[in-house]
Amino acid sequence: MHIFYTPDITQNTYTLNEEESKHCVRVLRLPIGSQVNLVDGKGGFYTAEIISDNPKKVNLSILQVQREFHKRNHYLHIAVAPTKNIDRIEWFLEKATELGIDEITPIITDRSERRIVKEDRLNKVITSAIKQSIKAYHPKLNEAISYDAFLKLPFEGDKLIAHCIDHEDKKYISELVAPHQKYLILIGPEGDFTSKEVNLALNKGYKPLTLGDNRLRTETAALSVCFEINYLNR
Structure with missing residues (x-):
């Protein structure tokens, strides 16, 4: 499971920053069509698909979102x-x-x-x-x-x-x-x-x-x- 931290996600598409894009393409070598997960730090857990593999600007399409993912009871x-x-x-x-x-x-x-x-x-x-x-x-x-x-x-x-x-x-x-x-x-x-x-x-x-x-x-x-x-x- 490949997870990226995306605190400013608001739309149905998202662009990884340059550091995360480079990690996605150069290190993980994930091609177009690969699915990844995103977390926004506020309880949102997203499933997304890579739609462009520019190592400076990877674009993602959001497929699914779970709110209050594993919310704690304290x-x-x-x-x-x-x-x-x-x-x-x-x-x-x-x-x-x-x-x-x-x-x-x-x-x-x-x-x-x-x-x-x-x-x-x-x-x-x-x-x-x-x-x-x-x-x-x-x-x-x-x-x-x-x-x-x-x-x-x-x-x-x-x-x-x-x-x-x-x-x-x-x-x-x-x-x-x-x-x-x-x-x-x-x-x-x-x-x-x-x-x-x-x-x-x-x-x-x-x-x-x-x-x-x-x-x-x-x-x-x-x-x-x-x-x-x-x-x-x-």
Whole structure:
């Protein structure tokens, strides 16, 4: 199955951009008459036929469209401190997209190892992952934001903060939330959130979350949360 990401598709015909056209003709070597699939990132899954094989401008005719393709029964937003090694956050984005995630926000905390994030590069990782895993919804990647500013943003749903500081009320995800809801979960940097940051979140209505006794890397913690939420909503 050959899948192309086409976020601006609106008509019964579509022209791939030069990069995708070259990949279609030069790499995949697909001739006129071949059928391919398109995803628009908004739930549309299309079947199309190649009607011209110009390596700079491949034209497609839309044969069929499925709306809300594999629409999820919940909404997961993970706000995570970017890792110093960008490859690790790219790995998280790829795997989280494969598992299922709706929104990601890089948050800059007191102990953040990275304070600049190139969204264009990370979005390419997400786009590649939705094509590989046949997802019709493209997760939203927000611009990096300070921790304090992020906590001021509104969110209607379950809000959790995963941290390593001893806290009597910390519980597992399955003890804190129900299926088929909206979830927002905070994941801190390698050095964890500060006590001040944890208390600030708790005062904003976040519930303390434990991921177990193991000390996890940032990207591992974020991915484990993604897996647990998806398992809860299986």
